[in-house]
Amino acid sequence: MVFQYPIWVLALVLGLVAVALKKWSRVGDWFQAYQLFKVPEFNENMQDNYLYRKVSVYINSLVALEDSDFTNLFSGKKANEIVLALDPNQTVHDTFLGARVSWTNAHANSCRTFVLKIRKKDKRRILRPYLQHIHSVFDEFEQRKREVSLYMNGADGRWRSVPFSHPSTLETIAMDSDLKNRVKSDLESFLKSKQYYHRLGRVWKRSFLLYGPSGTGKSSFVAAMAKFLCYDVYDVDLSRVSDDSDLKLLLLQTRNKSVIVVEDLDRFVADKTTTLSFSGVLNFMDGLLNSCCGDERVMVFTMNTKDHIDPAMLRPGRVDVHIYFPLCDFNAFKTLANSYLGVKDHKLFPQLEEIFQSGATLSPAEIGEIMIVNRSSPSRALKSVITALQINGDSRSPAKIGQRSADKPPRPVEEVGDQSGGLLCRESVHTVREFRKLYGFLRLKSSRKSGSFDVDSNQNER
Numbered sequence: 001m002v003f004q005y006p007i008w009v010l011a012l013v014l015g016l017v018a019v020a021l022k023k024w025s026r027v028g029d030w031f032q033a034y035q036l037f038k039v040p041e042f043n044e045n046m047q048d049n050y051l052y053r054k055v056s057v058y059i060n061s062l063v064a065l066e067d068s069d070f071t072n073l074f075s076g077k078k079a080n081e082i083v084l085a086l087d088p089n090q091t092v093h094d095t096f097l098g099a100r101v102s103w104t105n106a107h108a109n110s111c112r113t114f115v116l117k118i119r120k121k122d123k124r125r126i127l128r129p130y131l132q133h134i135h136s137v138f139d140e141f142e143q144r145k146r147e148v149s150l151y152m153n154g155a156d157g158r159w160r161s162v163p164f165s166h167p168s169t170l171e172t173i174a175m176d177s178d179l180k181n182r183v184k185s186d187l188e189s190f191l192k193s194k195q196y197y198h199r200l201g202r203v204w205k206r207s208f209l210l211y212g213p214s215g216t217g218k219s220s221f222v223a224a225m226a227k228f229l230c231y232d233v234y235d236v237d238l239s240r241v242s243d244d245s246d247l248k249l250l251l252l253q254t255r256n257k258s259v260i261v262v263e264d265l266d267r268f269v270a271d272k273t274t275t276l277s278f279s280g281v282l283n284f285m286d287g288l289l290n291s292c293c294g295d296e297r298v299m300v301f302t303m304n305t306k307d308h309i310d311p312a313m314l315r316p317g318r319v320d321v322h323i324y325f326p327l328c329d330f331n332a333f334k335t336l337a338n339s340y341l342g343v344k345d346h347k348l349f350p351q352l353e354e355i356f357q358s359g360a361t362l363s364p365a366e367i368g369e370i371m372i373v374n375r376s377s378p379s380r381a382l383k384s385v386i387t388a389l390q391i392n393g394d395s396r397s398p399a400k401i402g403q404r405s406a407d408k409p410p411r412p413v414e415e416v417g418d419q420s421g422g423l424l425c426r427e428s429v430h431t432v433r434e435f436r437k438l439y440g441f442l443r444l445k446s447s448r449k450s451g452s453f454d455v456d457s458n459q460n461e462r
């Protein structure tokens, strides 16, 4: 009976079986079921083999790394970041187009080499696309690592930049999770669509309109998008642009892989003192000059309402995706309570749900402020939210807001199919001014035109 043997005998037997299995897999290699490819660290002239670095980055990004027998853990460059790296002489498995391959981190005589093991029958089918895939993952990784900048246009028609480190991420924005996921996959599919756009003879750009009441997260969302894409942000202050040709020049000076943001487009359009022509703004929105200034652009426009905007300005093709940012409902409130107070559930939630269902509402910014001030006591924070909803929330109810009284509140997203198979959502945005508000250092004292673009004033925005 097996159970009569001491435990160490069992351990020994299991160990032997494991060694035998490992040897057996090598026997498989000898019978040439597999082919091995080496990627040495240096070429024959002892120069760096750049492919080695790419493979190293690729391997260390594999989720399967966590399953290898030994994996090194290092701290990364970002705070709290942990980086995994394959230990010498360890193997990690990967699958590609249905084929299973493995990589071994071979160390011998101070020479480091990655060895790719691939079934001979799969080699012809997957080797080239697999290596191409490794290149792409590496490029994407490098792109994500790169520091992004925030550019602002000055009165002299030139861009000035500062490092961009806005704290918002798509995860921290309280919004319908289905909508958030669809926007995410829209952005992801945009990133992968270079060939597609070019085959159609279209500029590789995508434009978004984010609209909704003040303090609903439009500007934060722009920051989160830029972070998600790892694109630079160009915050266009139209009130600082003297004429149409200046606007064209500004666009020409932008680099690719960038988010170009125009905040409060509705206010700008309503501003009769502007020196820009309507067609100048439309051309800018279309990125008409993109043929000269490259592509990989995301354009974002923000507005509080699109009610008074000429429909030509927002027509499909000019603005691909409209996203509405509503005031808080109970679901958004719960997301905020979780992120601001660390509260997932609370005995006051049923009461809050009832109040939200009665139509009372506040903006996420207002609720966030209350939570921040009372963060040491979640119960006090929730009671304060209840009071604020009872006092102010009723007047914020969409039915009581004059501008909305004539029509129903917009649906969160109106989907429209597009040629790339991505989704088009109909709604609006705000951006530049928010960045300035959020970053004191971005405040440019001065010379904005009079009217609603004054960044330092806390003027009524509704």
Ligand SMILES: Nc1ncnc2c1ncn2[C@@H]1O[C@H](COP(=O)(O)OP(=O)(O)OP(=O)(O)O)[C@@H](O)[C@H]1O
Binding pocket: 172, 173, 174, 175, 212, 213, 214, 215, 216, 217, 218, 219, 220, 221, 304, 325, 364, 365, 366, 368, 430, 431, 434, 461
């Ligand atoms: N949906 C949200 N989820 C999480 N936080 C939010 C949300 N909406 C607003 N906030 C918080 O409120 C503050 C203001 O938000 P933001 O500036 O993005 O609003 P906005 O829609 O751009 O407002 P405005 O129309 O006045 O420009 C930010 O600090 C942000 O963190």
Ligand SMILES: [Mg+2]
Binding pocket: 218, 219, 220, 302, 430, 431, 433, 434
């Ligand atoms: Mg804003």
